[in-house]
Amino acid sequence: LRMGNCISEKKGEQNTRYVQSKATVDKLKSQYDINMKVLGSGSYGKVFLAQNKEDATIKIAIKVMNKRDMSEDDLVSLKREVQIMQQVDHPSIVKYYETYDDKKYIYLCMELCTGGDLFKKITDRGKPMSEKEAAFLIEKLLKALQHCHSQNIIHRDIKPENIMYGVDDEIKFIDFGFALVVNKKKASLDIAGTPYYIAPEVLTGKYGRECDIWSLGVCLYQLLTGRMPFDGRDQPEVFGKIKSGVFVMPSKLSPECQDFIKRMIEVDPSKRITSLQAMQHPFIKNKGGEIQAQVDSEEQAKLDKDIVNNLKKYRGQSILKRAAMNVLVKQLAPNQIDTLKKEFEKMDKDFSGFIEVKELEQAIKQADLEFTAQEIRDIVSQLDFAQNDKVNYSEFLAATINTSQFLTEEKLAAIFKTFDVDNSGQITAENIKDAFSKFGKEVSEDEVREIMEAHDLDGGKTISMEEFTVMMMGKV
Template sequence: MTSIGLYSIGETIGKGSYGKVKLGTHKLTGKQVAIKEISKEHAPMVAREIHLHRQLKHPNIVMLYEVIITESSIHVISEYCPHGELFDALTERGYCYSERDAVRWFVQLVDALKYCHSQDIVHRDLKLENILLDDNDNAKLCDFGFARHAESRQMLQTFCGSLAYSAPEVILRQKYTGPETDIWSLGVILYTLLAGGLPFDDDSEVVTQRKIVKGDYDIPSHFSPEVSDLITRMLKLNPSERVTIDQIAGHPWI
């Protein structure tokens, strides 16, 4: 077992865009942490992620504790969430969650996203794989690799994120404001938790893109009228017609 600073480095628990994530233990307190090791050659790419993540302190966002830099690597020390990804929890379950079960996680995510947007930070890669569960099964937003600081109504144009969760304006390479694209992705997350599958999905990426830009999806019959209304409002093709994060927080389903 190797060490970095005051941390012992243990087994690999995940893989990020630029390196492996290891389980670490603080030598003095015994507290477990996640340690992401990144080669210094990727420093320019991760500098913004670290800068933005450091600014965010919220109970439903993974806490970044410290950054340790050596000759060859950057070590990002952050909160360890032992129950893993929400994606894995859904996959292992093998079927969808009830609205009663899903609403707790959804409210936590809405609260975290509302906080990000209040800090003028847009995530741009919201998906089940980027939501971790702590030892009390609370949802924690992570991975700010595609996040951007975007002041009110500032237009973005980078195509990024994961296709199945991407908003139509991103796929169409149109300029967009970040909050509305986050709202779309949040709608996909809620749908997937309740349906057990993605709203826009196909073996062909081209077909998936076509479905997204046409808004071609079906609301399962077991969805309540309230949650159907909320998802429909989040998955509006026109970004200006989507509900805002404040409207979501005040929606009757919640």
């Protein structure tokens, strides 16, 4: 969702649009029933459960924020958060959908996580996690961090309250309100985060991505012991202990677990383990299970040939269909895409959450398939919806999923409404530009012209629901 120059020069001007999109809150209300249930509330406003009016299986969370209660800094922070949420695409990070606003409120549409947060899990169970269970969970979160860190994104507020359980108990990072893109190894930044989880270098105001590893290490310690490594009567005492890095390591923990925690909660950020190194540590490899399971069998590690052929076929699809397929895959439950997720992870050797040309080349070679170097580059280029010379998770799913299995009439209608921005019952050239801006992508006049020429079958200068259905179900 492109924001543009959307924050008022005049503080407190109530009619300033936050979202640079013609889609209004009326459009949101026509698409979702947002009066279902309040999921939570805070100083920012309330979070509502919303249900898609076209497809009752699609439920999302909508955070409603009152502009009157937000300063200009709050608006700048929210704009940055949305831009970062558009950039990340990982199964262990909550999905961002879109944002709407009116004169009084901003409506942030996100994936619904129904399982509560990790803090609630810790308190409800009343006893520490086993090492195996904790390692399995931490491995997923490390993959998500590697995805962020490979793009120079720092979360800066990792704590159990910002780790949620979604559908099928899938674990996910949420709340990127403090997240930043930092291109230097260390930058001069403000102190951000939650006191018990803050890394020592954050307190100096000069830090980088290593601070996330420290915070996740503190979470792991808490999961395994039921207490904090650094505690105190007040904030200065807690910060003093954090700076010293001295904490009690329970002897009941296995040697490899103790070593792993020490490497994560290391005072010197230059000596602290990275997310990629952490995934290769014996604690994760021996107890987490996911990474080891991937390489147990050379035959299982081979890429499914049908997957590669689907990637090749997908090359000729129009950018409108590819965008619509990206909308579809974000609506599917984890169990519906589990097989494809595993195929993606076979290729994603560096756990960045992206497939690059060299990784696809290697996977195709292992699968004993014959593709030229140019064909492989073309596959990546055609699938590269985000235009970053690599294929992200949703792009891969969109290219390889069995459309006929999941594309019901209800889902078709719901996806159509995503592009029918002004709720006219037709998709116009302006609608296409506006919808793509909500995905964080600019489309040129030539691209829009090509879309209309390909899918406006009756020459009416719009794309009807019938024409949209032909596009989605056919090979156009």
